[in-house]
Amino acid sequence: MILVWLIVLLLAAGPAAWMLERRGSQWPRWIALGALAIDLVLALTLWTERETAVSLSNQGVWLADLRIPWIPRFGITFHLALDGLSLLLVLLTVFLGVTAVVASWTEIRERVGFFHFNLLWVLAGVLGVFLAMDLFAFFVFWEVMLVPMYFLISVWGHEHRMYAAVKFFIFTQAGSLLMLIAILGLTFIHAQQTGVVTFDYQQLLGTTMDQTVALWLMLGFFAAFAVKLPAVPLHAWLPDAHTEAPTGGSVILAGLLLKTGAYGLIRFAVPLFPDAAQAFAPVAMVLGMVGILYGAVLAFAQTDLKRLVAYSSISHLGFVLLGVFSWNAVALEGAVMQMLAHGITTGALFILAGALQERLGTRDMRRMGGLWTTVPRFGAITLVFSIASLGLPGSGNFLGEFLVLLGSYRANVLVTVLAALGLVAAVIYSLAIMQRIFHGPADESWTAPDLSTRYLFTLGAMIAVQVWLGLYPQPVLDTAGQALQNLRGFGETTALISRR
Amino acid sequence: MAPEDFIALLPLLVTALSSLGVLLLAAFHRDHRCVAVVTSLGLAAAFFTLPVAAGVAPRQVTPLLRLDAYALFYAGLILAASLAVTILSYGYLEKQEGQREEFYALLLFATLGAMTLAAASHFAAFFLGLELLSVSLYVLIAYVRTDVRPLEAGIKYLILSGTSSAFLLFGMALIYFQSGTMEFARTATLLAGTAALPSIFLVGLVLILTGVGFKLAVVPFHMWAPDVYQGAPAPVTAFVATVSKGAMVALLLRYFVEIAAFRSEMLWWAMAGIAVLSMFAGNLLALLQDNIKRLLAYSSIAHLGYLLVAFLAAGPLAVEAVTFYLTAYFVTTLGAFGVVSVLSKPGSEAEALDDYRSLFWNRPWLAGVFTIMLLSLAGIPLTAGFIGKFYVIAAGVESSLWVLIVLLVGNSVIGLFYYLRVIVVMAADGRRDVRPADTAQAPHVSYADGLVLAALSGCLFWLGLYPAPLIRLVQTIQKGVTGS
Numbered sequence: 001m002i003l004v005w006l007i008v009l010l011l012a013a014g015p016a017a018w019m020l021e022r023r024g025s026q027w028p029r030w031i032a033l034g035a036l037a038i039d040l041v042l043a044l045t046l047w048t049e050r051e052t053a054v055s056l057s058n059q060g061v062w063l064a065d066l067r068i069p070w071i072p073r074f075g076i077t078f079h080l081a082l083d084g085l086s087l088l089l090v091l092l093t094v095f096l097g098v099t100a101v102v103a104s105w106t107e108i109r110e111r112v113g114f115f116h117f118n119l120l121w122v123l124a125g126v127l128g129v130f131l132a133m134d135l136f137a138f139f140v141f142w143e144v145m146l147v148p149m150y151f152l153i154s155v156w157g158h159e160h161r162m163y164a165a166v167k168f169f170i171f172t173q174a175g176s177l178l179m180l181i182a183i184l185g186l187t188f189i190h191a192q193q194t195g196v197v198t199f200d201y202q203q204l205l206g207t208t209m210d211q212t213v214a215l216w217l218m219l220g221f222f223a224a225f226a227v228k229l230p231a232v233p234l235h236a237w238l239p240d241a242h243t244e245a246p247t248g249g250s251v252i253l254a255g256l257l258l259k260t261g262a263y264g265l266i267r268f269a270v271p272l273f274p275d276a277a278q279a280f281a282p283v284a285m286v287l288g289m290v291g292i293l294y295g296a297v298l299a300f301a302q303t304d305l306k307r308l309v310a311y312s313s314i315s316h317l318g319f320v321l322l323g324v325f326s327w328n329a330v331a332l333e334g335a336v337m338q339m340l341a342h343g344i345t346t347g348a349l350f351i352l353a354g355a356l357q358e359r360l361g362t363r364d365m366r367r368m369g370g371l372w373t374t375v376p377r378f379g380a381i382t383l384v385f386s387i388a389s390l391g392l393p394g395s396g397n398f399l400g401e402f403l404v405l406l407g408s409y410r411a412n413v414l415v416t417v418l419a420a421l422g423l424v425a426a427v428i429y430s431l432a433i434m435q436r437i438f439h440g441p442a443d444e445s446w447t448a449p450d451l452s453t454r455y456l457f458t459l460g461a462m463i464a465v466q467v468w469l470g471l472y473p474q475p476v477l478d479t480a481g482q483a484l485q486n487l488r489g490f491g492e493t494t495a496l497i498s499r500r
Numbered sequence: 501m502a503p504e505d506f507i508a509l510l511p512l513l514v515t516a517l518s519s520l521g522v523l524l525l526a527a528f529h530r531d532h533r534c535v536a537v538v539t540s541l542g543l544a545a546a547f548f549t550l551p552v553a554a555g556v557a558p559r560q561v562t563p564l565l566r567l568d569a570y571a572l573f574y575a576g577l578i579l580a581a582s583l584a585v586t587i588l589s590y591g592y593l594e595k596q597e598g599q600r601e602e603f604y605a606l607l608l609f610a611t612l613g614a615m616t617l618a619a620a621s622h623f624a625a626f627f628l629g630l631e632l633l634s635v636s637l638y639v640l641i642a643y644v645r646t647d648v649r650p651l652e653a654g655i656k657y658l659i660l661s662g663t664s665s666a667f668l669l670f671g672m673a674l675i676y677f678q679s680g681t682m683e684f685a686r687t688a689t690l691l692a693g694t695a696a697l698p699s700i701f702l703v704g705l706v707l708i709l710t711g712v713g714f715k716l717a718v719v720p721f722h723m724w725a726p727d728v729y730q731g732a733p734a735p736v737t738a739f740v741a742t743v744s745k746g747a748m749v750a751l752l753l754r755y756f757v758e759i760a761a762f763r764s765e766m767l768w769w770a771m772a773g774i775a776v777l778s779m780f781a782g783n784l785l786a787l788l789q790d791n792i793k794r795l796l797a798y799s800s801i802a803h804l805g806y807l808l809v810a811f812l813a814a815g816p817l818a819v820e821a822v823t824f825y826l827t828a829y830f831v832t833t834l835g836a837f838g839v840v841s842v843l844s845k846p847g848s849e850a851e852a853l854d855d856y857r858s859l860f861w862n863r864p865w866l867a868g869v870f871t872i873m874l875l876s877l878a879g880i881p882l883t884a885g886f887i888g889k890f891y892v893i894a895a896g897v898e899s900s901l902w903v904l905i906v907l908l909v910g911n912s913v914i915g916l917f918y919y920l921r922v923i924v925v926m927a928a929d930g931r932r933d934v935r936p937a938d939t940a941q942a943p944h945v946s947y948a949d950g951l952v953l954a955a956l957s958g959c960l961f962w963l964g965l966y967p968a969p970l971i972r973l974v975q976t977i978q979k980g981v982t983g984s
Contacts, residue, residue, distance in 0.1 A: 169920060
């Protein structure tokens, strides 16, 4: 039941925040924060119980499991389940949700209630995506994320918000509909073979089908996930959406929505069609490699701070794509670690960019420079996250990228070698952030207040998590590893070729 | 006729009696509110006789009408839609000048015609129902005579509808010539042994399809739709878009399933061509519109294209998908035109895209309703439109119509452009140019109109979130039609 509460709480808090806006603009903020705090507590409870829960649950796979009949005509159940992988991402969702609310505290002044309604509903959708084990429910949650995010960008965004919002919506929706066809195709093939119409993930696993059909269906899923991830030819929506969204929206977009794409690949695209995925793996790995380099090069060329961070996301998520399609223990754990670390790092960088824009009124780095003396706390914290973003040892990003490269080396040497160049490029663009904003001559003498305590507290928590991921990753790797082991992988072997 | 026959006919009889009652009332006591209330009560009463009629269903009443679960379901849909249109019309006509009372009698006649179509099992009933519907609509479309555009729309509809009826009659004549019967069931038995349809019969079918195509406004018979949608009073537009089309789809589906028309491959391909053309023409032309009513007209052309994809899937799932999709389409289209109707001011309808600018901040509830209706038309989850689209795609996938399904999905994406465009306009920033005079002038939403919109929104979410009860109902009526 706790899984339902996680989602329902946010869904219910949304309208409450909207309605109570008339009592004062602080109400929605506190309601959103309160709901997310309760969710955080619930998720942490699940985390502390994770060791015992596995042995207790009869399936042995899920830490928590829940089924409610929904549309019997098509064998659709409302099936939520949680394993280690979902648990980590749920924690990330709730944590970043809290930071997004805090980051919007002073930035959002118009229609505060509606803003928090949308924020909470996006988060509820994301949680649903990470928990749904029925493909129909998964698809519904997948789409539930979409509309509120569209509003977040189109109402509270920056200059070109309408363009960015529509682009985001159409790219994502086109991918989703292809996935819908693939879901239905899979279901009907399953029904033809067994006579049972079902959308349940576990029942659909291991459906045998013609190799070409499998490839097409896999590509249907891949299209949706690759748009969200984003993989390179389908990334065009991302720089616009990330740049134009308000800070809270950017945090959720970069920190969470991109992860839903990665999660989908790990949970659905590969396990449902292992052979097709294996056949497709070289292409996907090359796409990942291209994304790493392309994102890094374009990031360096940006003058808009948020745009730079957006392109760096493309680069970082390229590692995830590379890791997933290498499909071995090391690479997959690396991919999961990269997802978590990227969520924290990029979320923090977007918060910093947003706070800077709130103070200076611009994101143009050409107009900045020498800001360290004006806002030293800003500089110090940005430095921490820039070096995390470039993957310095001690950060989760380093661990993620390192493990991915280690794993993918076994799968494809050439691609891995080229992808490793991305690490060098990451150093260049990450340090460029520091150089352009905080060092050099101060052409325009900005006067701005430094980070407030509220920001320091939030960003401090994010630094703590980041350092924890970097220095003591074993609990996270174990939790993820346990779940990954249960996934069906390439060929007939289960996911993990070798455990440490 | 046995007493059971009258019981089975109750919904039609009650509607017919109410229309006569309204005519008499208008002759003796001209009072707009009174007439509207009587009409609503009549429709509601007819609706509540449905369970009674269902008690004796399925029943063949004379060779003309077959009152089975299928007919009664569509009758219910038509009655509910007419009730919504009646209530919306009251608010709309209050703002207009001239005599208003006859409007309701015509609306009831049209409803009766539509129900006859849904229950028809004979060409005579088909034609009677169709003419009853069409002739009432000629007048309804041109009812507001102070403006030139309703008149233009009325004439256009009259001429094209007349032409299409001629096609239809000629088609019926050819089929009668070939088979010697006008009953659907007898035609079916005559054809039972043959693998291919006789050529004269086929020509007849194609001519009938032409006539039906006009009513459904599918490409290439769609030319009238944008003009008529734009010119007609908004509630009448809603009626044309839902009841008139829905009744026609009901009849076509029953007829095609009964005679297994798709044994002719040529017919299937013709229909597939119509579906594809409708989807593309509807969606692409909708992109160019700056007028909400025209935009919705083109969008409804595209939606009929989607519907035909399910139609083409054949098999039990197709009947279910068509029926469910149509129900969702009814709810959504009524809601969308309902908002247009409510926003209309005396003498001018809220049809320009600019009339909706910043609506979100001036009239949040209305804008909210319009937004969810548009999202439902676009097929976004949690709305009825999504389950409808899901059903259609499921039916298509089951019959392996991959090309059609991919085209449908491509078109849904095109569709997003113009639905989002309206939402974008509504969400546009009104902070700087809020003119208090404007908000004061904006028409007041009456309780009745608000109730209709709330009920439609409720249905939209209900069908979107928990469609299981309706699916069960649709499954039972499907069994009655396909016999499996």
